[in-house]
Amino acid sequence: MDSVFVEQLKRIRHLVVLLLSLDVVALAVAAASGAPLTLLVLLAVLLLATLALLYVLRSRSMTRAASRAQEPLLAIDPNTGIATEYWYRHMLALECRRAVREFAPLTVLSIHLGDQVRRPQLLELVRVLGEAFSRPGDLVGWHGGRVVGAVLPSTNENAQQLVQRCYDRIREHESMAELPLRIVAETFQPLGDLCLAKVHHQLESHLHTALQQEPGVFYYSEFSTHANGPGMTYNDQ
Numbered sequence: 212m213d214s215v216f217v218e219q220l221k222r223i224r225h226l227v228v229l230l231l232s233l234d235v236v237a238l239a240v241a242a243a244s245g246a247p248l249t250l251l252v253l254l255a256v257l258l259l260a261t262l263a264l265l266y267v268l269r270s271r272s273m274t275r276a277a278s279r280a281q282e283p284l285l286a287i288d289p290n291t292g293i294a295t296e297y298w299y300r301h302m303l304a305l306e307c308r309r310a311v312r313e314f315a316p317l318t319v320l321s322i323h324l325g326d327q328v329r330r331p332q333l334l335e336l337v338r339v340l341g342e343a344f345s346r347p348g349d350l351v352g353w354h355g356g357r358v359v360g361a362v363l364p365s366t367n368e369n370a371q372q373l374v375q376r377c378y379d380r381i382r383e384h385e386s387m388a389e390l391p392l393r394i395v396a397e398t399f400q401p402l403g404d405l406c407l408a409k410v411h412h413q414l415e416s417h418l419h420t421a422l423q424q425e426p427g428v429f430y431y432s433e434f435s436t437h438a439n440g441p442g443m444t445y446n447d448q
Contacts, residue, residue, distance in 0.1 A: 323422065340361060397433075
């Protein structure tokens with residue numbers, strides 16, 4: 212969720228820069244047109260105040276960056292109990308390599324709740340996901356920003372039914388019915404190019420497409436290959 216703070220700070224800083232430009236233009240026009248001294252002084256004070264605000268925002272962003280650099284990299288988000296974005300990406304990269312080594316498909320989910328999600332709804336989602344994805348190796352965490360992700364190693368052809376059941380369970384809760392819930396999932400085959408960058412790129416592309424459509428489940432799957440062993444897969448129950 213720290214990325215939300217960073218984006219908000221960037222928008223505010225851009226707005227202040229725009230105000231600073233307008234102040235400079237207004238002061239130049241007023242001086243050229245022979246405006247009263249009082250107006251010139253007022254514009255000059257406004258210009259100085261805007262410069263001070265820009266300096267404060269810059270200092271705040273630098274302080275935030277320094278403090279974040281000194282903080283330990285946590286594996287679990289204390290507010291939700293799911294993996295932090297750092298740990299989620301770290302484990303997803305490991306699971307990509309494990310999938311190729313063990314020749315087992317890997318299913319990854321991106322769950323978008325919309326921009327108006329409330330904390331009780333988020334916690335309810337985490338609880339449902341924890342019940343649905345409970346095998347050793349399954350991981351739920353922050354995929355980035357307001358998107359929750361899930362990593363499901365060693366999945367089979369029943370992964371699509373599993374994702375649909377998870378969506379239906381979430382929708383059963385009255386508090387979740389109003390959310391524009393979109394679950395994007397893809398089952399990746401253990402090919403040589405399976406890596407974090409590939410998974411991230413394809414899920415981002417699928418999520419962008421899903422956001423242009425009605426809420427629901429958007430499932431994709433690469434062509435199947437034959438695994439050397441059955442692995443620990445979900446069944447269709």
